[in-house]
Amino acid sequence: MILSERISLMEESLTLAIAQKARELKAAGRESISFSAGEPDFDVPQVVKDAAIAAINGAFNKYTAVGGIDELKEAIAGKLKRDNGLDYSPKNIVISSGAKHSLFQLFAVLINRGDEVIIPAPAWVSYPEMTRYHGGKAVIVQTQAQNDFKMTPLELQAALTDKTKIVVIGSPSNPTGSVYSREEIAALGAVLKGSGAFVISDEIYEKLIYGVKFASTASVSDDLFSRTITVNGLSKSVAMTGWRLGYLAAANAEIAKAVVKLQSQSTTNACSIVQKAAIAALDGRADGDIEVMRQKFEKRRDLALELFNEIDGLKPIVPRGAFYLFVSHEAIEKDSMKFCLKLLEETGVATVPGVGFSREGYFRMSFAVSEAEIEKGIGKISAFARGYRR
Ligand SMILES: Cc1ncc(COP(=O)(O)O)c(C=O)c1O
Structure with a gap:
């Protein structure tokens, strides 16, 4: 073969x-x-392009730290605090070449053969595939149209086993555009209390929201903060799909460290120029x-x-x-x-x-x-x- x-x-x-x-x-x-x-x-946005051009002209050409430059990690920590009320220190943040890269590496460092990953469906195409690639079992939870295609606590409860390693929450969702409220996330969090499951919260569409309030999973309770890995990036909100920059923040520093280890043996740092430009995209100048x-x-x-x-x-x-x-x-x-x-x-x-x-x-x-x-x-x-x- x-x-x-x-x-x-x-x-x-x-x-x-x-x-x-x-x-x-x-x-x-x-x-x-x-x-x-x-x-x-x-x-x-022009301000982001200008920052990239300045980085090119300033010869910011070398490899950077694998998990990203300190200046950008601080900008990300600042964004997570300002927008989401989250307190992450730079050592809990890892910068990668797109949110998809962050997610792939997370699945790689968390999943052992046979581990279960709960994925509410309709679901973004890559969650089940990444799960299977890493030897995990994708547990697809079919949500209901009358619940706006959001997973209910009962549906989560029914899917949860002692093999559940990860629960994926994508909000706003691709493909349905559903957005979980704080209360809905809190109710899911209550089901997870006492379990060993991590939550991967994919917040890539956070800024594209219409008439409802966005809630970041890790901000909802202390218990959720400790079990959640927040994933975000610039592709959708700042129209920077081709620039490839995403990041994760994990309260559990061991997870962040493992992702850096994997990245050090695979892709190394995200593009140095894009990292500099990303500061301008995240520190409020592009808002x-x-x-x-x-x-x-x-x-x-x-x-x-x-x-x-x-x-x-x-x-x-x-x-x-x-x-x-x-x-x-x-x-x-x-x-x-x-x-x-x-x-x-x-x-x-x-x-x-x-x-x-x-x-x-x-x-x-x-x-x-x-x-x-x-x-x-x-x-x-x-x-x-x-x-x-x-
Ligand atoms: C739900 C979701 N998560 C993550 C990504 C990946 O984004 P990135 O371009 O940062 O890798 C996408 C892109 O389509 C997406 O729809």
């Missing part, structure tokens, strides 16, 4: 596969609209730009919801955060892969099948595109749904 057992346990990322198919259609000269990618279409982007996303969300209102057979969940609509097509088709492939082939509109998020009967569309594209694309989806033949 050429490939390792580990890699064959993992599936290719479905979001990337669909984006690739859409690119192929475009290359073949077909008109296409992509609602599939998970990234903002905005430019990076105005971040808010402008949030407002634009909110406007697009409202527009997309309004357009879906007119379509029979397709029902979106109202997202409270992130930049996705998770839309039920169950009334006209159960199989999400079939629905999305047909939609892409017949109309050139790319969306992502719900099955990739561990949920059939839905597709995810990103509204991180222009209002004109939203109107045109949803128009095509509407016509497609009207004429849908199984």
Whole structure:
């Protein structure tokens, strides 16, 4: 056998596969609209670009400390204090090349073969795959639409065993846009009390929130603070997907140290220039730009919801955060892969099948595109749904 057992346990990322198919259609000269990618279409704030240029001109070229430069760790500690009421010292913070990198390394340092990872679904594609790659068992908890697709304490209780090593909370959620309130997190925390489970709180969409209050898991109780690893980054809130910067903060310094050890033997530090630029993104200087982007996303969300209102057979969940609509097509088709492939082939509109998020009967569309594209694309989806033949 050429490939390792580990890699064959993992599936290719479905979001990337669909984006690739859409690119192929475009290359073949077909008109296409992509609602599939998970990234903002905005430019990076000028103040962040200026900081990067200053770092380049200042020849900040060398390897840095593996876990990141002190100046950035302090900026992150400051952000976590200011925005989230969290007290982390720099030694509890590890900077990596994207939140995905932070998450991958966390799974690597925490999971032993057979350990269980509780993942509320619909769930971001990578959580179950990372779990399996590291020899863990993904325990998918199917949440309910009537609970806004949030895991309830009873659902958590039913999934929790003495093998549970990690509970993943992604809020705001990709793909549903659901946001857990402080009270909801506290109720989940009460279930975990006394257990040996860690919580990985993926807060990458924290800044993209519409009319509700964001609550950071570790800030909800002392017990949750000690068992939670907070993960965040710049990709979504500051439109810096390609720059690759993410970070984690773990109350348990042993976990942070293990991640640094792994990183020292794999990728070493996150890009030195980007680390310098990230300070400008996190210390408050980019807050105005971040808010402008949030407002634009909110406007697009409202527009997309309004357009879906007119379509029979397709029902979106109202997202409270992130930049996705998770839309039920169950009334006209159960199989999400079939629905999305047909939609892409017949109309050139790319969306992502719900099955990739561990949920059939839905597709995810990103509204991180222009209002004109939203109107045109949803128009095509509407016509497609009207004429849908199984
Ligand atoms: C829920 C969630 N977590 C983490 C990430 C990874 O972000 P990054 O670009 O920082 O690796 C993504 C990106 O799609 C995401 O949707």
